Amino acid sequence: MLDWIFEGIVDWVSGVVTQLMDAVSGLFLSALGTDMLAMEEYFPFITKAFTVLQYAAWTLLALITVWQLFRALTVPLGGETENPWSLLLRGAVFATLIGFAKPIFLYALTIARAPYTALMDVELTGEDFTFSGVENVLKSGLATLISTASVVGTILIIILMVALGWNYFKLLLEVVERYVVVGILCYTSPLAYSMGASKSTAPVFKAWCRMVGSQLLLLVMNVWFLRGFHSSIGQYIGNGGALSNGQGSIFLWLFCAIAFLKTGQRFDAYLSSLGLNVAQTGSGLGVELMAAARMVSGIGGGFRSAGNVFRTAGTAAAGAGTRMQGSFASGFASRFKGNSFVRDSVVQGGVRMGAGGSVGFIGRMFGGMAARNGATLTGDSIASVAARPPESSGSIAGEIADRSLGNYFPNLKGQSLTGTEITGGRIHTNVVGADGGQTAVELYSAAQYERPSGIHSVAEASDGSRWYQMASGPGAGAFYDVPAFTGSPAEATQVLSSFPDAPEGTLLRTVGAGELEATLPDGTAMWYNSAYFEEPDAPHRVMQSSGGVDWYAMQPYAVPPVFEPGDDAIDYNRAQFRTFMPGYETPIATVDGAGIPDGYFEVRHENGSGTRFYDAARYEAPHGSYRQYEDAGGNSWYGIQGEAAIERRPVYENGKPVYEGSSVKTVTVETVRYPSKPSRYREPAARGKNESRPPQRRR
Structure with missing residues (x-):
């Protein structure tokens, strides 16, 4: 009785599957041929937008041509530039091609139509089949092989039918996607022609041409694979999978048919490995359909799990009161936040967080779909990974990490990031500047790492945690800067x-x-x-x-008083000096402040000797004998004692030396001879490439 009921269910399911496959088979090759009728009528916008793309292509072509002409006319002789006349000629040719972009592409489709039509016109017997016929032959073959186990036979029938139908359906999806790619190439072709004028952008146009040829080849191969499979189905229904040598069977035929379908699905990858430029299609949609089917099969169990959770919560609340209700609510909220499912779907390795069972599976599945369609992780979701030890945190990488890290670090919000990897206690990313240069940024959790010995800053995350930030490469200084100030x-x-x-x-x-x-x-x-x-x-x-x-x-420079020149200011200068340098006890005769802008000044004594004072904030300690003095403002000065001396100096008049006969006229001048002169401190040297070592992990 049970076998009969089970067989009836399986017959009903297999019948539904075969009817679905019969409904979609045979519709694609004739509808999606080598013309753009389906693209134009299903997507009318692309036809109206074609003119806009033509004008955009002409504009882009003009900008590229003008820029290359500017380079050719401004680069010094010997520089590598393009010939201006050749550039103008190619620009004119490709401007014309932009105007005839669609007719040219349609002519290429006409060339592809010949093999496409020839393959469609090949006459074969047995192609008029139904999947129901396949089901009946499978039943007959299995009845011969498995005559006593009817339940096993019916299970095998549905498994084999689903496998065959699923792969056939995936190949049909590939056929549609390849046709759509050809249509997109057709209606965006003006942009490709805009790349052809300059040698620097010509590789883009050449790659587009190779891609068009490769996609047209795939369009023709769609007929080859689908008609090949149809002929196999007709052959199978006719002889049940038998071969002329007597070695065939339904299983051998089935495996060959599925392998043929899979090869047709992956043929674009095979062509790509040969060096052809083909679009890789078909992978995402099939996976999402499979995931949707799995979700439907598991949703009942998910509801049961959710019911068990709430029933458990109700029992706990009745037994433990308000405190337990709050504890459960907070625990449930932490495990079932929507964004945590996105996090769980992208974390690689580590100890799983969040919900398990069917609810967790469904949540991760929807989270994965959201992640692939532009969702971002919240700061809390990133913190739940970054704050954990690395042995249990797992890691988050890829595009979702690039676009989400700014939610965790406000200082990175709005930055263009690439190569981001988030793991327990350590985060790496590259910040892309406006000029395309990349600055590598390493972040180490202050809770898990010691303070670095090298150059670093401290960044605060959205959860309040502190991270040591170390940047290297062009633009690294910006991560250590403070806001710009005006002195206001x-x-x-x-x-x-x-x-x-x-x-x-x-x-x-x-x-x-x-x-x-x-x-x-x-x-x-x-x-x-x-x-x-x-x-x-x-x-x-x-x-x-x-x-x-x-x-x-x-240290701020010392600021001595202003000493006036001339004999009339001698008493004033003495008084100013005594007030400014109270610790200097030797009587002075005059003060010379000519060197104050350079950080020194000089006093003379009655006996002709002198002392020169150097600002200790600007000059190194002198060699030899000196004394250190402190001015009224607390600044230090180096005082070097000099002896009276007489020297002969040339006489100048109007900037020119005065001659007496054949010799330069000289005069005797009283001066002071100092035993040494200190060296001035150099400006701080610019730091070289920052290659700071990573900090040590806390034990």
Whole structure:
């Protein structure tokens, strides 16, 4: 009785399958031939948009031609450029081709129509078949092989019919997709012609030509594969899979037929391996249809699982009260957030998170579809992977990681990212600049890694976690910079936000990449970003920005008083000096402030000797004998004692030496001879390529 019921169910299912296959077979080859009728009537927009693409192609062709002409006329002799006359000639030819793009493509279709029609006109017997006929022959063959196990026979029938029908249906999908690709190539052909004028863009046009030829070949091969399979079906119904040597069987025929169908589906990949430019079609839709079928089969179990969850929750709530209800609700919410299914579908490896069973499978399936159609991961979904230990986190990579990372790191929001990989405690990505240059960015969780010894900044994620950020390559400095400042007092709040330890009242002005001019209560000084500059030798202190980047805050230069020139200002200058340098006790006669712009000045004594003072913020400690003095503002000066001396100096008049006879006229001048002169500190050296070593993982 059970066998009879089961056999009836299987007969009904196999009948539905064969009727579906009969409904779609034989419709495609005649409808989707070597003309664009189906494309134009099913997608009328592409016909009206063709003129727009022609104008866009002419514009693009003109821009490319003008640019190449500009290069040819401005590049120095010997540079590699194109011949202007040749460029103009090719531009005119391809502008004409853009105007006749569609007729040219239709002529190519006419060439392909000859083999297509010839294959369609080949006469064979046995092609008028139905899948129901295949089912009947399968039943007869299996009845001979399995005469006692009717249940097994019916199961085999439905399995074999579904396998055959599914692969046939996938091949039909391939046929349709290949036809659509040819149609798209036809109606976008003006854009291809716009690439032909310049030698630098000609490879694009040549690749398009190869792709058109390859796709037309595939269009012809559609007939070859489908009619080949139809003839096999007719042969099978006629002789039940038998061969002339007596070795055939229904199973051998079935496997050969399925292999033939699969080869037809993958023929574009085979042509691609030979070097032809063909579009790879057919993979995504078939997988999604299979996933949809699996979803339908599992949805009943999913509802049962969900019911068990809610029943368990109800029992727990009745036994444990309000506290248990809140605990269950929060746990359920954490496991069944919609975006977590997208996350679960793209995480590779690690310990599975989220729901299991049928509910988890259905969620991951829909999450996978969403991920392939542009969905992004939320900051919480990324955090659930990035915050875990690497041995259990798994990893997220690919396009969804590129477009989602900005949701976790606000400083990367809006950036163009590529090559992103997210794993436990470590994230890698490449930021693509406007010029196409890529900056590699490594992020290490502060909870899992020690602080790096090299140049780095600190980035805060959307969940509040802190990450060490290390960038290398062109544009790396931008990841260590602070906002641009103008020196306005209105920016005081922004200054303190960028440099929490800056003295109150500090004003900043951006003067270059990684350079700030700081106006402080005790003077003006330069600050240098450690990501751009090596640590200087001159006196400085390390100032850390809010992003964790070290800045070298140079010591402000000492500012001596203004000493007036002339004999009338001698007493005034003495008084100014005594006020400015109270620790210098030797009586002075005069003060010379001519060297103040360069960081030094000089005093003379009554006996003709002198002392020259050098700002310790600008000069290294002198060699030999010197004393260090502190001015009234607390700044240090190096004092070098000099002895009185007499030297002869040439006489100049109007900038020219004065001669006495054949010799230059000289005069005797009292001067001071100093035993040494200190070297001035050099400006901080620009930092070379940043190759910071990754930090150590915490134990």
